[in-house]
Amino acid sequence: MALWRRFFVSQRGEERPANSPMEYDEKQVGIEVEVAEEPVPEASGIAKIEAVEAVGGRKGRYFLYAGLAMIMMIYELDNSTVGTYRNFASSAFNQLGSLATLNTAASIISAISKPPIAKVSDVLGRGEAYIFTVTCYIVSYTLCASSKTFNMYAGGYVLYSVGQAGTSILNSIIVSDLSSMRSRGFFYNVMYIPFLITPWVSAFIIDSVVNGIGWRWGIGMFAILMPICACWIVITLLFYQRRARQSGLILTERLSVPEFCSRIDLGGVLLLSSGFALVLIPITLAADTPSLWSTPWVDALIAIGGVVLLCLYPYEKYFARHPVVPVRYFRTLSVVVSVALACVDNIGFGCNHTYLYVWSMVSHNFSARDAQFLNYTNSVMQAAAGIATGLLMYRMRTYKWIGVVGAVIRMVGYGVMVRFRTNDSSVAELFIVQLVQGMGSGIIETVLMVAAQIAVSHAELAQVTSLVMLGSYLGNGIGSAIAGAIYTSRLRPRLRLHMGPGADEYEVDKLYKSITGTLPAWGTPARTAVNQAYSDVMGYITIAALAFSAPIIILSIFMPNQKLGDGHNLVQKPPSPEPSSSSSPSPEPEPEPEKPPESGSEATLTPVMDEKRLQRKIEDWLDGHTGDEPDVQ
Structure with a gap:
């Protein structure tokens, strides 16, 4: 159940060190993860x-x-x-x-x-x-x-x-x-x-x-x-x-109404939506008025919208528990x-x-x-x-x-x-x-x-x-x-x-x-x-x-030029193998003979999961391979 415990761990805890289990990519081959934290009873998407x-x-x-x-x-x-x-x-x-x-x-x-x-x-x-x-x-x-x-x-x-x-x-x-x-x-x-x-x-x-x-x-x-x-x-x-x-x-x-609103960051959503609405809608409506852009209410609404958007950053940084726009994205x-x-x-x-x-x-x-x-x-x-x-x-x-x-x-x-x-x-x-x-x-x-x-x-x-x-x-x-x-x-x-x-x-x-x-x-x-x-x-x-x-x-x-690997993203990386180190993990046990996964079986819940056979066949075709490689278990 290690994989599922990873998904239920609270994201608001202490900042984890590099190469912690939470940073591993579930699609990296050969990574077995055990998480010590207690799972949060949350059925995330x-x-x-x-x-x-x-x-x-x-x-x-x-x-x-x-x-x-x-x-x-x-x-x-x-x-x-x-x-x-x-x-x-x-x-x-x-x-x-x-x-x-x-x-x-x-x-x-x-x-x-x-x-x-x-x-x-x-x-x-x-x-x-x-x-x-x-x-x-x-x-x-x-x-x-x-x-x-x-x-x-x-x-x-x-x-x-x-x-x-x-x-x-x-x-x-x-x-x-x-x-x-x-x-x-x-x-x-x-x-x-x-x-x-x-x-x-x-x-x-x-x-x-x-x-x-x-x-x-x-x-x-x-x-x-x-x-x-x-x-x-x-x-x-x-x-x-x-x-x-x-x-x-x-x-x-079971989420209460306040907790649900916190999870979707209702406050941030209201600031985001009202701010952009106040800025953009008057721009178009002003075109229907006789004095066009010189109409005072247009300038006022745009200014108010700008202030509301400026308030979004401190709200997301200091008040939002589940921010709709995480400030680290900036x-x-x-x-x-x-x-x-x-x-x-x-x-x-x-x-x-x-x-x-x-x-x-x-x-x-x-x-x-x-x-x-x-x-x-x-x-x-x-x-x-x-x-x-x-x-x-x-x-x-x-x-x-x-x-x-x-x-x-x-x-x-x-x-x-x-x-x-x-x-x-x-x-x-x-x-x-x-x-x-x-x-x-x-x-x-x-x-x-x-x-x-x-x-x-x-x-x-x-x-x-x-x-x-x-x-x-x-x-x-x-x-x-x-x-x-x-x-x-x-x-x-x-x-x-x-x-x-x-x-x-x-x-x-x-x-x-x-x-x-x-x-x-x-x-x-x-x-x-x-x-x-x-x-x-x-x-x-x-x-x-x-x-x-x-x-x-x-x-x-100005866009960064990152290398596209076979993992899911660049943030979740497996630790570098160090076979000579005394602190390195012990070798994995010999895998059991391959068995077809049954519907509902926990055997399918490995950190690597099944690599989506249909996707792998297409990727093999893109690489010009024959696709005869063994399935990852």
């Missing part, structure tokens, strides 16, 4: 996922992989369709100008939801956290599909962002739980393989829905599809957790650079893509299907480039200079976009630009995620993953805010300029608020004027995105 592997054996892992594949398929299909429907929903309520505000609010909610959901998954378990996120999905689909006002739709969409953020972080955590740091970049991106297909399928679905049953039914159908696809992984996790509990492998603790260069890279890279992405869909439909007369193709070309290329980057990292055992190359490619993509955002650009040019941008992002996102995860212990993997994703979503929110500010402040003047002195203000207002049923016929002088106005605004937005690409190169250069 890490202990539960290890218990699922132990009692389920090979069959349980296959069920887990199948469940992960199912939920990733429906997650990516949802991600490729529901987000697009908001363009039509905003137009239906004559609130297209509020699209950037909605995107910003959703991005902020998504960002600040990840750390607490990661905490919940560590305190209650991965399966229990999935139940919460899927419930948020179902309620949000119902609200959005039945909304009578834009405010009701926006409320449902905000709740949808919680479900989406939670599902995303849980999928990433499980994949990272099961992979070594050398292969993590590859396996992390493999789970996005469905995204190589779903955008193209979803384009036909969206085109059929918006021209047929309507966007409401397009959203409502997921209230049935999501729980059906998610139930597989949830049932698998809960079933094997129950068997592990019956076998005595998981110790259950001294870990890999974590700081990774979070900053994720934020800055997604500022450019959010800025460039907020109105890309609308611009392609207006200025290039794309159908809903073709606009969908363009909008997701970047992300599809990002997934493909991420898989290739993971393979390259596996071969080279390093990542820094791969990330620098990705940053340069990303900057080139934005620079070319400034040239090709005109009405005269060909369809091929538009898609090539998105491919180049996606290649750069795929490299950067893979590198920064691995760099952050290997810098912390396995017990903190969920938390650091949530912080990197927090940076990504906050960057996306800032980018949407910038795009929204440019759109709301510049589109009306550009429409008046190109439509001429006699432009009807009512017509200008209609074109600003909605693109459904208000655009002039294609090829007419009026439509040409509208096209030029939208292209001008898109040019301003693209220049802003280009400005944020330079810091990406600088940050990637």
